[in-house]
Amino acid sequence: MQNEKITIFDTTLRDGEQSPGCSMYLDEKVEMARQLERLGVDVIEAGFPIASEGDFAAVKAVSSEVTNATVAALGRAMEADVAKAGEALEKARHSRIHTFIATSDIHLEYKLKKTRNEVFEMTRRAVKQASGLADEVEFSAEDATRTDIDFLCEILDAAVDSGASVLNIPDTVGYMLPNEYAAVIASVKERVVRDRDVTISVHCHNDLGLAVAGTLAALEAGARQVECTINGIGERAGNAALEEVIMAVNVRSEKLPFIHNIDATLLYPTSQLLSSFISFGVQPNKAIVGRNAFAHEAGIHQHGVLSNPLCYEIMTPESVGVPQNDIVLGKHSGRHALVSRLQSLGYKFEADEVSELYQRFSALADKKKNIYDQDLLALIPQTMPTAIAA
Ligand code: KIV
Numbered sequence: 001m002q003n004e005k006i007t008i009f010d011t012t013l014r015d016g017e018q019s020p021g022c023s024m025y026l027d028e029k030v031e032m033a034r035q036l037e038r039l040g041v042d043v044i045e046a047g048f049p050i051a052s053e054g055d056f057a058a059v060k061a062v063s064s065e066v067t068n069a070t071v072a073a074l075g076r077a078m079e080a081d082v083a084k085a086g087e088a089l090e091k092a093r094h095s096r097i098h099t100f101i102a103t104s105d106i107h108l109e110y111k112l113k114k115t116r117n118e119v120f121e122m123t124r125r126a127v128k129q130a131s132g133l134a135d136e137v138e139f140s141a142e143d144a145t146r147t148d149i150d151f152l153c154e155i156l157d158a159a160v161d162s163g164a165s166v167l168n169i170p171d172t173v174g175y176m177l178p179n180e181y182a183a184v185i186a187s188v189k190e191r192v193v194r195d196r197d198v199t200i201s202v203h204c205h206n207d208l209g210l211a212v213a214g215t216l217a218a219l220e221a222g223a224r225q226v227e228c229t230i231n232g233i234g235e236r237a238g239n240a241a242l243e244e245v246i247m248a249v250n251v252r253s254e255k256l257p258f259i260h261n262i263d264a265t266l267l268y269p270t271s272q273l274l275s276s277f278i279s280f281g282v283q284p285n286k287a288i289v290g291r292n293a294f295a296h297e298a299g300i301h302q303h304g305v306l307s308n309p310l311c312y313e314i315m316t317p318e319s320v321g322v323p324q325n326d327i328v329l330g331k332h333s334g335r336h337a338l339v340s341r342l343q344s345l346g347y348k349f350e351a352d353e354v355s356e357l358y359q360r361f362s363a364l365a366d367k368k369k370n371i372y373d374q375d376l377l378a379l380i381p382q383t384m385p386t387a388i389a390a
């Protein structure tokens with residue numbers, strides 16, 4: 001049997017950006033979108049246009065910039081939201097309106113103050129309206145995993161009948177154990193999708209640290225679109241990390257027989273680029289892109305790795321684009337070492353820019369013993385015309 005393709009839907013610029021410490025300027029969002037496209041992401045969710053003028057402008061700018069990827073804009077299942085999303089997407093080569101409404105009783109009673117019937121009707125109206133404004137429509141049942149399964153299936157069915165081709169089943173509060181989530185996805189596949197050309201999407205939050213595990217379990221149960229973010233940023237404890245999902249699929253392909261368009265060697269540069277835009281870096285022990293992800297400290301581990309990297313490494317640093325760091329940068333390092341490290345991170349500079357950067361680097365090296373890639377990236381001023389190597 002041929003391996004099935006999965007769609008990678010990146011929401012770094014929407015669910016990621018809306019979380020504390022992650023706001024980005026317009027030019028940073030556009031730069032990030034370019035990098036996501038290079039990385040091979042299929043769908044870039046660029047913002048929530050009705051939420052702010054900034055989000056509207058970001059979706060508009062990303063729509064004009066991106067060529068291959070589909071650009072998605074989020075909107076509640078309300079007329080004004082959907083209209084604004086459609087307007088922001090006008091220039092997109094491939095557009096998607098992503099409309100959502102909460103479906104769990106707890107959200108209906110306390111947040112929306114609406115009946116199931118009202119939510120059902122709002123879904124039908126919003127999806128229908130969105131179908132006339134974008135190439136495709138995705139519907140999300142917010143808090144799907146705490147929704148009565150019969151009502152969930154009913155509303156998803158109505159969304160398909162009204163024109164949605166992607167059904168997202170978010171674990172909005174990160175509550176599901178992977179096997180429970182897989183069971184919900186299997187029910188939706190059997191009861192709603194049946195033989196129709198509809199994609200099931202997964203969207204997991206990481207409140208219990210299970211977002212990636214839930215995502216992989218959902219893929220095994222029939223989901224074919226993954227919603228994720230670079231470095232796992234997102235509301236509260238974040239979303240499923242794109243780099244972790246991709247490397248799980250790549251490393252364990254015998255168990256997860258899926259194909260995707262992601263160029264894994266761009267995972268690390270993309271993670272670094274994002275860190276340089278937001279107000280915090282990657283935790284050192286973060287899987288795949290953390291500073292220590294490939295560092296071997298214990299003597300016994302070092303001996304094993306030197307004899308054969310397979311002893312302790314299930315993937316190589318190069319496979320995810322981590323540069324070879326044999327040169328340690330510190331206060332005795334010269335310009336060449338600095339330029340070479342920046343080049344390996346994908347940046348090129350003019351001679352006068354190098355002088356300015358070197359001054360900044362020397363000042364930092366006087367204060368800090370070890371200079372990491374994150375530190376170097378933080379040295380680059382926003383105004384400097386940098387280039388990320390394709
Ligand atoms: O977590 C969530 O439920 C969401 C929806 C808007 C898709 O982000």
Ligand code: ZN
Nearest residue numbers: 015172203235
């Ligand atoms: Zn979310």
